[in-house]
Amino acid sequence: MAGGAVIENLSNRKLFVIFAGLLAVQILFFLVGAWYAPSPSSYMEFEMISCRDETKGLSGEWIHRDNCHQIEELSEFTPSSFDLREIVFIAKMPHARDGIELEYSPWFQFLLGVLQIEVEYSEHFKYVPHAQIEFEVRMGHREHASKKNDWKELATSNVTRILECTIAEEDKKDGGTYNCDMLDLFELGSSSYPFYLVNIRIPIDQHACQYNPKNPNCQIGKLSGLRLIEIHQNGGFTLVWLWTKTLMTPIVGACLWWYYNRINQLARNPLLLERAILYLGLSLAILDFPIEWISLTHRLPFLLLVSDLRQGLFYTVLFSFWLIFAGEHLIDDTTRNNIKSYRFNLSFIITASGALLIYDLIERGVQLYDPFYSVWSSPTGSQIAYVAIFISALCTVAYFGFLLFKIVRVWTTIKHKRSAQLYQTSENRRLKVEGVIYRFKFLMLFTVLCAGFTILAYFMKQYGEAQLHGDEARSGFLTGSTSAFFTGTFGMCNIYVLLLLAMYAPSHKHYRGATQLIDENDDEIIDDPSNQHTESNAMTTFLKPSTD
Amino acid sequence: MLIRSLLVLACLLACAPTTVNSWWLLSKADTSSPTTANSPILCKNVPGLTPQQKRMCHENPNIIKYLISGLRSALHTCEYTFQREAWNCTLTLPGVGTSPLQIASRESAYVYAISAAGVSHSLARACSKGLIDDCGCGETPQGTDPTSSTASRSPTDFVWAGCSDNVKFGNAFGRKFVDQYDRQHATEPRSQMNLHNNRVGRRLLANAMNRECKCHGVSGSCVTKTCWKVMPKFDEFAARLHEKYQLAKLVTNNDQKLFVRSTPSAGLSGRTERYVKTLDASSKQMRNELIYLDASPNYCAIDVKDRECGDKCSNICCGRGWRTTREIVDEPCHCQFVWCCEVKCKTCKKLVERNFCL
Numbered sequence: 001m002a003g004g005a006v007i008e009n010l011s012n013r014k015l016f017v018i019f020a021g022l023l024a025v026q027i028l029f030f031l032v033g034a035w036y037a038p039s040p041s042s043y044m045e046f047e048m049i050s051c052r053d054e055t056k057g058l059s060g061e062w063i064h065r066d067n068c069h070q071i072e073e074l075s076e077f078t079p080s081s082f083d084l085r086e087i088v089f090i091a092k093m094p095h096a097r098d099g100i101e102l103e104y105s106p107w108f109q110f111l112l113g114v115l116q117i118e119v120e121y122s123e124h125f126k127y128v129p130h131a132q133i134e135f136e137v138r139m140g141h142r143e144h145a146s147k148k149n150d151w152k153e154l155a156t157s158n159v160t161r162i163l164e165c166t167i168a169e170e171d172k173k174d175g176g177t178y179n180c181d182m183l184d185l186f187e188l189g190s191s192s193y194p195f196y197l198v199n200i201r202i203p204i205d206q207h208a209c210q211y212n213p214k215n216p217n218c219q220i221g222k223l224s225g226l227r228l229i230e231i232h233q234n235g236g237f238t239l240v241w242l243w244t245k246t247l248m249t250p251i252v253g254a255c256l257w258w259y260y261n262r263i264n265q266l267a268r269n270p271l272l273l274e275r276a277i278l279y280l281g282l283s284l285a286i287l288d289f290p291i292e293w294i295s296l297t298h299r300l301p302f303l304l305l306v307s308d309l310r311q312g313l314f315y316t317v318l319f320s321f322w323l324i325f326a327g328e329h330l331i332d333d334t335t336r337n338n339i340k341s342y343r344f345n346l347s348f349i350i351t352a353s354g355a356l357l358i359y360d361l362i363e364r365g366v367q368l369y370d371p372f373y374s375v376w377s378s379p380t381g382s383q384i385a386y387v388a389i390f391i392s393a394l395c396t397v398a399y400f401g402f403l404l405f406k407i408v409r410v411w412t413t414i415k416h417k418r419s420a421q422l423y424q425t426s427e428n429r430r431l432k433v434e435g436v437i438y439r440f441k442f443l444m445l446f447t448v449l450c451a452g453f454t455i456l457a458y459f460m461k462q463y464g465e466a467q468l469h470g471d472e473a474r475s476g477f478l479t480g481s482t483s484a485f486f487t488g489t490f491g492m493c494n495i496y497v498l499l500l501l502a503m504y505a506p507s508h509k510h511y512r513g514a515t516q517l518i519d520e521n522d523d524e525i526i527d528d529p530s531n532q533h534t535e536s537n538a539m540t541t542f543l544k545p546s547t548d
Numbered sequence: 549m550l551i552r553s554l555l556v557l558a559c560l561l562a563c564a565p566t567t568v569n570s571w572w573l574l575s576k577a578d579t580s581s582p583t584t585a586n587s588p589i590l591c592k593n594v595p596g597l598t599p600q601q602k603r604m605c606h607e608n609p610n611i612i613k614y615l616i617s618g619l620r621s622a623l624h625t626c627e628y629t630f631q632r633e634a635w636n637c638t639l640t641l642p643g644v645g646t647s648p649l650q651i652a653s654r655e656s657a658y659v660y661a662i663s664a665a666g667v668s669h670s671l672a673r674a675c676s677k678g679l680i681d682d683c684g685c686g687e688t689p690q691g692t693d694p695t696s697s698t699a700s701r702s703p704t705d706f707v708w709a710g711c712s713d714n715v716k717f718g719n720a721f722g723r724k725f726v727d728q729y730d731r732q733h734a735t736e737p738r739s740q741m742n743l744h745n746n747r748v749g750r751r752l753l754a755n756a757m758n759r760e761c762k763c764h765g766v767s768g769s770c771v772t773k774t775c776w777k778v779m780p781k782f783d784e785f786a787a788r789l790h791e792k793y794q795l796a797k798l799v800t801n802n803d804q805k806l807f808v809r810s811t812p813s814a815g816l817s818g819r820t821e822r823y824v825k826t827l828d829a830s831s832k833q834m835r836n837e838l839i840y841l842d843a844s845p846n847y848c849a850i851d852v853k854d855r856e857c858g859d860k861c862s863n864i865c866c867g868r869g870w871r872t873t874r875e876i877v878d879e880p881c882h883c884q885f886v887w888c889c890e891v892k893c894k895t896c897k898k899l900v901e902r903n904f905c906l
Binding site for chain 1: 675676677703
């Protein structure tokens with residue numbers, strides 16, 4: 001172990017001041033989220049207008065509100081063709097509001113659309129569970145400067161999804177409606193155009209249906225309409241988020257630099273734990289780096305994927321760090337300070353994050369090319385997705401099991417050592433062990449505190465979101481809690497890592513280098529909080545410390 | 549058909565010598581031809597509109613179109629709901645000699661509530677279809693005129709915090725248009741009752757909205773979740789309102805305020821039976837309850853001859869007996885499947901029994 005970390009050499013008073021300061025900063029993070037930022041995301045609902053297109057889409061013409069021959073009631077419409085390609089469902093995003101044409105902004109970061117299919121119960125057109133539905137989707141975009149209905153192609157795709165609907169037994173009469181699961185329609189990693197237009201056709205091949213009713217669109221029941229819900233990140237939230245990141249980046253960078261220099265100045269090679277903290281800091285710096293600013297001026301659809309990867313990296317490193325930290329505090333374990341001895345346990349984290357990485361790369365990676373792609377749409381795809389998520393969930397549970405086991409072992413060792421009073425004969429050795437115990441307890445307490453805060457914030461967020469559903473939406477104290485949760489936990493992550501960097505850096509006051517024997521400033525050690533709970537008699541006969 | 553509806557109008561006018569609040573006559577207005585649909589002439593033809601209503605109608609023809617269709621579907625739903633009851637949601641009762649809307653009965657309460665809700669529902673749907681450009685974002689209350697621009701803030705607000713609402717515009721416009729007459733006469737008990745029931749209708753509609761959520765956090769996790777509200781089907785809402793109709797509360801007028809004498813049923817709470825509480829109609833408990841001032845007229849005085857009565861003939865025919873006819877009808881069967889609109893069926897014969905009042 002390092003001879004001594006900063007934490008052991010801080011007086012109670014200093015520690016208290018630092019903690020109070022950090023708590024204030026933490027509260028500030030919460031308040032910024034709660035008061036200043038709007039909720040992280042918002043939606044717009046589009047009940048798709050059904051139009052009649054006699055050209056059946058062969059002309060390649062965009063159908064929009066102004067050239068739409070509206071079909072008021074689908075069930076009363078008699079089509080002139082068998083394939084029903086003449087019915088087009090359209091939605092122009094976003095709506096005009098207050099007489100003004102609203103525009104999407106790059107601040108929205110992402111746009112995703114889910115589709116709600118409305119299916120009516122009908123004796124004749126029976127919906128069969130797990131029916132395949134296939135649509136031809138065209139998505140167009142329009143620049144700010146271009147003419148009103150001058151739409152350009154963004155993506156065209158044939159989308160296949162599985163339609164899962166349920167209906168209560170008593171609703172099984174004409175006019176009763178099914179309750180259908182929503183379908184993922186599209187996901188755009190950047191919101192770089194102001195206007196979008198969606199044209200959807202649901203063609204049917206009568207012959208194929210007679211041949212095999214399991215063909216797409218043969219068993220989807222009596223469709224009464226489509227509803228598109230578009231979700232984006234709020235610009236206000238993006239602004240607050242980006243600024244907190246921008247403000248945190250230099251602080252984390254400076255702290256990391258300081259820490260790096262500190263462990264490089266040691267007369268020995270950095271220990272495993274010290275390196276782990278360094279990597280944790282590094283991953284936080286990567287997480288914090290506000291690369292999203294570029295997306296405001298340039299089209300970068302892959303940013304959504306990048307932000308997922310950054311978060312994944314941070315959590316992988318954090319989980320690994322906890323494991324190493326617990327392991328390195330097993331006082332009597334001789335295999336310490338060697339990454340290889342953690343191979344087995346680390347493999348769980350690697351597997352879990354690897355599985356999620358694969359899932360994310362498939363889902364969001366393919367979406368870069370085809371915004372309508374979803375892993376979940378095909379049976380094989382959803383199997384892969386399920387397997388990936390299942391494996392990672394299993395590994396995470398196993399990891400936490402092992403971590404708990406390790407922590408319990410550390411605790412019992414500590415207790416054992418304490419009660420045995422083995423080190424009373426060697427003051428330096430005793431101080432070292434006390435230091436180890438103190439460091440461990442401190443981080444344990446701090447981690448539990450942070451976890452508790454996160455869980456509390458999460459429940460506040462859930463409660464706040466539930467409140468919005470109430471009788472009349474109240475703008476109460478907790479309604480802004482979703483943003484507060486995000487900024488708060490983000491701030492907590494930062495504070496957690498910064499505190500680690502600062503507190504667990506090797507102290508230059510004492511034990512500079514592991515081989516230093518004599519302490520030059522013993523009275524401070526007595527004041528040290530790590531000593532307050534031992535019956536420390538100032539019997540300072542420094543003997544040779546064990547070469548532990 | 550046109551002649552009949554004109555006759556209905558004429559009768560209503562004759563039956564209502566004072567200009568009653570008859571904005572719902574708009575439901576009879578002819579919107580079928582495209583020339584009249586968007587023309588202000590439509591508004592002039594409807595009797596009983598207040599000047600303000602006429603102005604609103606004139607200035608927002610596009611919105612009025614959806615308002616009318618909402619009104620129609622409300623009255624249609626009302627007829628469907630009450631087809632097996634003595635009062636079949638007819639708004640003209642020659643037998644009684646007066647329009648049921650003029651009697652402050654619970655039927656009247658129901659009609660007001662469902663019309664107000666129907667208007668809100670229809671406008672909200674039009675908003676979510678993007679057919680009305682004047683729909684608001686919901687947060688900023690509209691000015692005196694819904695078309696007036698509080699709009700300069702709108703785009704920046706949209707970028708900052710989105711614009712998700714479709715319902716509030718419908719409610720606001722409906723309030724302004726539908727409640728217009730009664731708000732001017734807010735001291736009269738009848739107007740107070742109407743205003744209350746309109747509000748109940750709108751509130752029930754808002755409360756009937758379902759919540760749906762989508763998780764879109766890292767790897768699709770629910771850390772980030774967006775929820776939205778879905779307008780219920782109007783039929784579903786009408787069923788809920790029908791329950792409220794059955795539980796409607798009789799109120800009495802006292803010092804320009806409406807009070808409910810609550811007589812708790814013995815079965816529910818025996819303890820409170822001793823007290824006769826008086827409740828302000830605007831109190832919290834009454835916010836979701838329909839209220840009425842007068843008892844219903846005797847609907848058996850109506851000529852129910854030849855009315856189809858289904859399986860509730862003893863009720864509907866008021867003890868005058870009924871006859872059963874058996875007929876063979878053609879029904880579609882062995883239909884072929886097409887997803888939305890096309891039916892390819894064979895016809896099958898089926899024996900159907902129908903009951904009619906004598």
